[in-house]
Amino acid sequence: MITSHVTVSDLYNLANQALRSNVHRFTPPPAWSQSHSADFGEIWFPSIGCAWWENGSCNMCNYGASISPTPEQMIQAVALSLASFDSVPGVLWVSAFDNLDRRDVPVEVRHQIYRLLANSNAHTIISESYPSIVSFNKVKECVELLPGKQFVVEIGVESTNDLLRTWCIHKNFTNDHIQRAIIQTKQAGAEIYINLLVGIPFLTMDESIDDAVSSVKESFEAGADSVVIFPCHIKENTLYYWLYQHGIFQPPSLWVIVETILRSNPKYWSRIKLAWLETKNHPGSSASIKPTIDYENEEEFMSCLMEFNEIGDGEILRPLLNSSSYSKWRSDISLPAKDSTQNRIAQILPRIGIELLDGTWWAEHGEYILQLLMSDWDSQYLSVSTGGGSPLRPGNAA
Numbered sequence: 001m002i003t004s005h006v007t008v009s010d011l012y013n014l015a016n017q018a019l020r021s022n023v024h025r026f027t028p029p030p031a032w033s034q035s036h037s038a039d040f041g042e043i044w045f046p047s048i049g050c051a052w053w054e055n056g057s058c059n060m061c062n063y064g065a066s067i068s069p070t071p072e073q074m075i076q077a078v079a080l081s082l083a084s085f086d087s088v089p090g091v092l093w094v095s096a097f098d099n100l101d102r103r104d105v106p107v108e109v110r111h112q113i114y115r116l117l118a119n120s121n122a123h124t125i126i127s128e129s130y131p132s133i134v135s136f137n138k139v140k141e142c143v144e145l146l147p148g149k150q151f152v153v154e155i156g157v158e159s160t161n162d163l164l165r166t167w168c169i170h171k172n173f174t175n176d177h178i179q180r181a182i183i184q185t186k187q188a189g190a191e192i193y194i195n196l197l198v199g200i201p202f203l204t205m206d207e208s209i210d211d212a213v214s215s216v217k218e219s220f221e222a223g224a225d226s227v228v229i230f231p232c233h234i235k236e237n238t239l240y241y242w243l244y245q246h247g248i249f250q251p252p253s254l255w256v257i258v259e260t261i262l263r264s265n266p267k268y269w270s271r272i273k274l275a276w277l278e279t280k281n282h283p284g285s286s287a288s289i290k291p292t293i294d295y296e297n298e299e300e301f302m303s304c305l306m307e308f309n310e311i312g313d314g315e316i317l318r319p320l321l322n323s324s325s326y327s328k329w330r331s332d333i334s335l336p337a338k339d340s341t342q343n344r345i346a347q348i349l350p351r352i353g354i355e356l357l358d359g360t361w362w363a364e365h366g367e368y369i370l371q372l373l374m375s376d377w378d379s380q381y382l383s384v385s386t387g388g389g390s391p392l393r394p395g396n397a398a
């Protein structure tokens, strides 16, 4: 047995850093907001950027990082955005990258921003954070700054399978962090939304749908108030884009969303939201390859998904399954995988190590990383459809 102090996280960090080496900090606009409907809008404000992105997480993300704004610019961006709405939507998503991380949003800036929002007509404020950063005290502070409003913490979990999150997505937290974030958020008087990714590289589409279905179930059982499902977009300067360029990964079809919904228990439908069905123009984000629509009438297909988003009834989607395009997509993806998930990952890692990193790194650590992969799988992996090694436990955080 070879031993080493490195993990796959080191490999991915270095690979992503290499892929982002040409990405420069961008000048943020004075304000950025979007209204998606009369009742839902978004305000993004600039910050120093996501610490994880700078370190080389996550394999799919490239929102970039802006030139560091002053505290006044951050607060002003929210004030200008609020003023830009004809009528402030009832539900407002308001975030930098991680609103609860003082490195991203300094505490005093956070306070001032939530004071501004307290005086708006929005009844619900949603902000993003990272599971290992969420704490009772930080959430409680936000709740107290927003009297009479519902505060929601949204966390990008992607999958409730620790192994897949580690080896395929490269997010540095575990189900224990997620569990703690759910419990502490709810104890502090806020709601929690969990973001899940469908169309994860290294997995077959069937495996990814299986994972999404079990992640939806486990998220709700652990106490999530809503689950937000994202189809994978492939953004330039990311490891996913590199896999795409090398013919190893393709964008998913939006059928993965339809199947994830229809295979999830109908009792969850009204609390499932869909996001990023189409590419969103966002400050700093790179060009991306979007999911495909494999249906003869794209407008009809998208309007069914939008309608699901509004009314939360999966039956709206069921007639789509009668189409020949669905049958074709289903039979295309139903071919059995030629190898196991871990063997497929094991075939790609050396290419990442050799082609993206200095070859000496892989020569020194590659064999150990592959041993780690196999032992992680042997010791924790049950099957994708059962949720992997350390499932989220049903929560009791009321």
Ligand code: SF4
Pocket: 050, 051, 052, 053, 057, 058, 061, 062, 063, 097, 130, 156
């Ligand atoms: S997905 Fe979220 S945590 Fe990961 S790099 Fe992007 S903004 Fe940061």
